[in-house]
Amino acid sequence: MEPVAVSENKNHMLDEIADVIRDNSKFLLTTHEGPDGDALGSLLGMQTMLETLGKDSVMFLAAKEFPLPIEYRHLPLEGVFHEPPADLRDRVVIFLDCGNIDRMPVDFLRDGGTFVVNIDHHHDNTRFGDYNFVNDKASCTAEIIYELAVLLDVKVSPLMARALYIGIITDTGKFMYDATDARTHEVAAALIRAGVDIDDVNRRLYESVPFEKLKLLRLALDKTELKCDGRLIVAYITAEDYEKVDAGEEMTEGIIDNLRAVDGIQVAALVRDQVSRGHAARKVSLRAGDDHTDVSAIARAFGGGGHVRAAGCSTDLPIDEIVTTLCDAIGEQNQA
Numbered sequence: 434m435e436p437v438a439v440s441e442n443k444n445h446m447l448d449e450i451a452d453v454i455r456d457n458s459k460f461l462l463t464t465h466e467g468p469d470g471d472a473l474g475s476l477l478g479m480q481t482m483l484e485t486l487g488k489d490s491v492m493f494l495a496a497k498e499f500p501l502p503i504e505y506r507h508l509p510l511e512g513v514f515h516e517p518p519a520d521l522r523d524r525v526v527i528f529l530d531c532g533n534i535d536r537m538p539v540d541f542l543r544d545g546g547t548f549v550v551n552i553d554h555h556h557d558n559t560r561f562g563d564y565n566f567v568n569d570k571a572s573c574t575a576e577i578i579y580e581l582a583v584l585l586d587v588k589v590s591p592l593m594a595r596a597l598y599i600g601i602i603t604d605t606g607k608f609m610y611d612a613t614d615a616r617t618h619e620v621a622a623a624l625i626r627a628g629v630d631i632d633d634v635n636r637r638l639y640e641s642v643p644f645e646k647l648k649l650l651r652l653a654l655d656k657t658e659l660k661c662d663g664r665l666i667v668a669y670i671t672a673e674d675y676e677k678v679d680a681g682e683e684m685t686e687g688i689i690d691n692l693r694a695v696d697g698i699q700v701a702a703l704v705r706d707q708v709s710r711g712h713a714a715r716k717v718s719l720r721a722g723d724d725h726t727d728v729s730a731i732a733r734a735f736g737g738g739g740h741v742r743a744a745g746c747s748t749d750l751p752i753d754e755i756v757t758t759l760c761d762a763i764g765e766q767n768q769a
Contacts, residue, residue, distance in 0.1 A: 443565065447577070450566045451584045453550055454483070459524040460490040461514075461547075465536040467716070467745075468498060469686075470603025470638070473505050475529040475552075475574040477596035482582050485590065491518055495539055497709065502686035503646070504638050508596065517541045525550060530574035532738045534561040552577055557729055557738045572610075572617040575600025579620050591628030598624045599634060606690070610742060611724075648678035653688055653703070661760040664767075666698045666722075669752060670705035682708060685718075693720035699763055700726055704755055713747035717755060731762040 454460075462479050464472035476492055483490035496515040500506065518524070526547045528534070532555035534543055551562030554577060556569035571577050575597040582589055589597075601621055605613045608621075625631060649670065657668040670685060685705050692701035701720040707713065717735065719728040721742040729744040735758070737746020748755060 444560060445564050445566055447566055447568075447581060447584060450550060450552065450564060451581060453525060453564055454486070454488070454581075454585065457525050458488055459520065460488055461493055461518065461521065461524045461526045462490060462529060463493040463526065463531075463537060463542060464529045465531040466495070466498065468494065468501075468530075470505060471573040471575055471600040472530040473501070473508055473510070474596045474598070474600025474603070475578050477508055477510065478575060478578045478582075478593050478600065479527065479529060481590060481593040481596065482578070482585070482587050485587050485593075486585065491524075493517070493539075493542075500681065500683055502683040503641060503643055504686055505599075507637050508599070509592070522546060527552060528562065529553070529578070530555075532558045534559070535736075536738075552581075555729075555738065555740060557733065572612040572614065573600050573604035575604070576617060576620050579624065589624065589627040594624040594627035594629045595634065598629045598631075599638065602634070603638065612740070643680075643684065645678050645680040646684040649674060649680040649684050650688055650691065652678065653685075654691065657692065659698070660756055661699075661763055663697060664699040664763050665702060665756070665759055666692050666695050666700075667702040667704060667756060667759070668692055670703070672706040672708050675706075675708060689718045689720055693722055695722070698722040699767075700728060700731070700759065702755075702759055704752055707747070714749045715752075715755070716745065716747050718745045719743070726763065726766055730766070731759065734758065734762055 460483055462476055464476050480490055480492050492513045494513050527550045529552055531537055532553055549562040551565040552574060553567050554569055554571040554574050558567040560567060568577055579597050598621060601617060605617060652674045653668040653670050657666060659666055689701060689703040699722050701722055703718040705716050707716050719732055721728045727741045729739045729741055732738050732744035732746040735746035735748045737744060739745055
């Protein structure tokens with residue numbers, strides 16, 4: 434790896450990130466734990482771009498992340514590394530869509546000794562990299578990767594286009610979230626022109642639901658409650674629920690969106706047990722139901738993070754304490 438000057442906690446320009454890519458030949462790409470569509474789409478899109486440039490690049494995800502949610506299993510990620518390559522210290526490590534390095538709880542990527550590039554769109558990103566490009570105006574990290582490809586004069590292949598389009602459509606909630614703007618649609622249009630089969634992508638993301646996931650959704654909705662005088666809607670999924678319907682933890686993807694659609698709520702929360710995937714007992718997914726509640730601030734109280742309207746965290750707290758903490762946090766924001 435070529436030596437470069439480092440500015441601690443600085444937000445760099447995208448052309449500086451492009452220079453790092455031009456000046457180096459070996460890379461390792463990774464993203465946050467529990468990767469979503471933007472994380473996986475950005476990972477595969479970046480990998481495809483680096484291969485197009487003739488770079489030696491590998492992708493890393495911890496083995497516990499597999500199997501992926503059914504929505505993303507069509508992505509060609511069979512070559513992902515689950516252990517560090519022997520030449521890790523010779524590679525530039527690029528974190529994608531990861532607001533905090535603690536969201537990748539793998540010691541060899543957190544202990545230093547590697548040159549780290551951090552590319553993200555979360556407004557609360559801690560700028561943990563040696564080089565950081567954080568654009569919180571971008572709808573998703575996949576949009577940034579497209580801009581980087583343009584800067585590097587890379588022709589977007591159908592595979593790269595598909596991966597990045599999946600990142601955009603999932604992180605914008607099918608273009609419904611408020612981070613979506615004209616540029617988001619322009620990038621999506623460019624990706625479609627590059628070969629995205631929209632019908633196939635939509636079918637695989639939204640119309641290929643296993644029956645077990647439908648049964649898990651029913652159990653979650655049966656245990657859905659309104660709390661805090663109707664300001665919080667919360668559902669619970671326990672380890673017993675997974676066993677009862679023979680569903681995996683990856684089948685919780687998207688359940689939170691059924692809660693956020695309820696009229697009049699401020700916050701939607703899905704609390705689910707983590708049987709094998711997490712380092713904490715429970716995962717909490719949060720969505721804002723209005724335009725003024727910041728769920729990323731609520732998630733940070735649990736050591737998590739995310740976006741103003743979509744965030745998450747992990748915790749060992751029991752469910753009743755999670756609900757109490759959420760209600761207190763909502764009350765504090767209403768008084769501010």
